[in-house]
Amino acid sequence: xxxxxxxxxxxxxxxxxxxxxxxxxxxxxxxxxxxxxxxxxxxxxxxxxxxxxxxxxxxxxxxxxxxxxxxxxxxxxxxxxxxxxxxxxxxx
Amino acid sequence: xxxxxxxxxxxxxxxxxxxxxxxxxxxxxxxxxxxxxxxxxxxxxxxxxxxxxxxxxxxxxxxxxxxxxxxxxxxxxxxxxxxxxxxxxxxxxxxxxxxxxxxxxxxxxxxxxxxxxxxxxxxxxxxxxxxxxxxxxxxxxxxxxxxxxxxxxxxxxxxxxxxxxxxxxxxxxxxxxxxxxxxxxxxxxxxxxxxxxxxxxxxxxxxxxxxxxxxxxxxxxxxxxxxxxxxxxxxxxxxxxxxxxxxxxxxxxxxxxx
Numbered sequence: 001x002x003x004x005x006x007x008x009x010x011x012x013x014x015x016x017x018x019x020x021x022x023x024x025x026x027x028x029x030x031x032x033x034x035x036x037x038x039x040x041x042x043x044x045x046x047x048x049x050x051x052x053x054x055x056x057x058x059x060x061x062x063x064x065x066x067x068x069x070x071x072x073x074x075x076x077x078x079x080x081x082x083x084x085x086x087x088x089x090x091x092x
Numbered sequence: 093x094x095x096x097x098x099x100x101x102x103x104x105x106x107x108x109x110x111x112x113x114x115x116x117x118x119x120x121x122x123x124x125x126x127x128x129x130x131x132x133x134x135x136x137x138x139x140x141x142x143x144x145x146x147x148x149x150x151x152x153x154x155x156x157x158x159x160x161x162x163x164x165x166x167x168x169x170x171x172x173x174x175x176x177x178x179x180x181x182x183x184x185x186x187x188x189x190x191x192x193x194x195x196x197x198x199x200x201x202x203x204x205x206x207x208x209x210x211x212x213x214x215x216x217x218x219x220x221x222x223x224x225x226x227x228x229x230x231x232x233x234x235x236x237x238x239x240x241x242x243x244x245x246x247x248x249x250x251x252x253x254x255x256x257x258x259x260x261x262x263x264x265x266x267x268x269x270x271x272x273x274x275x276x277x278x279x280x281x282x283x284x285x286x287x288x289x290x291x292x293x294x295x296x297x298x299x300x301x302x303x304x305x306x307x308x309x310x311x312x313x314x315x316x317x318x319x320x321x322x323x324x325x326x327x328x329x330x331x332x333x334x335x336x337x338x339x340x341x342x343x344x345x346x347x348x349x350x
Contacts, residue, residue, distance in 0.1 A: 008251075012318065065329060066268055068270045086313065090223070092223040092285075
């Protein structure tokens, strides 16, 4: 199956692309996708904390819904799903 | 909104260049409106002057902080002479000087859950120009409960985002953003606040004037390093504790709305 991933802001530079289609073997979870994407130490540090949980400084959206409101890293992915990865901006 | 408004000759002339943009009755709707601006920092340094210059009749600005020297790279409402003074009354003074035909209500204080609805009651729109999500969620809950549109903005370094919340129709802040502890001293370029605050002001003016706001329900994302905008479609969270994915959500009451 194929999942479309979009990167926003500085994450485009870190992942070297604005968006990409990623092939995954079913059944796949969000964690499988993120581990596949995070193929360098810099990328892993941006997305995961050292205990393997999601870094709260990034937001992962699946189809317009924050993954934390779904099943977090255990969120199942399906063919054609859209995932967006963006930094959590807080200032004002 | 108030029922009837009148303009003096100077006011008519003042707004002449935007008549065609706002459409028939648009300027009247702006003058009759009340807008709550939460925060008087970097984003508000763009939001407040543009709302005032556009002729929003009543602007209620609320901020708890005093001016610090390291605010001045982005908070253009203040100068070094203002160090240590409360921001809200100063911001009120600046925009009153910019447009004397408005009613300005400027208060130094913190937006607390216990009184947030009282602060927003009677407003036609609210602006999130805050610097932390703890207070943003308080503002969001009050705005959703009163059915008042809320225009959110946030910035970091060269990036920024805008999201317009229409209670009962679009996702609210709590649908989209998880809790995150407050963080002070975040890196920020002043011009980023100018970009995002200006978009927020434009959104509010469109809402008040009755123009279309097709971007409501989307997250607009400014990437200042690349000079590009992205947008994300947002879905309401059916289990959201604030809007519950249904009109108004728990504790909704009828506000002035739009």
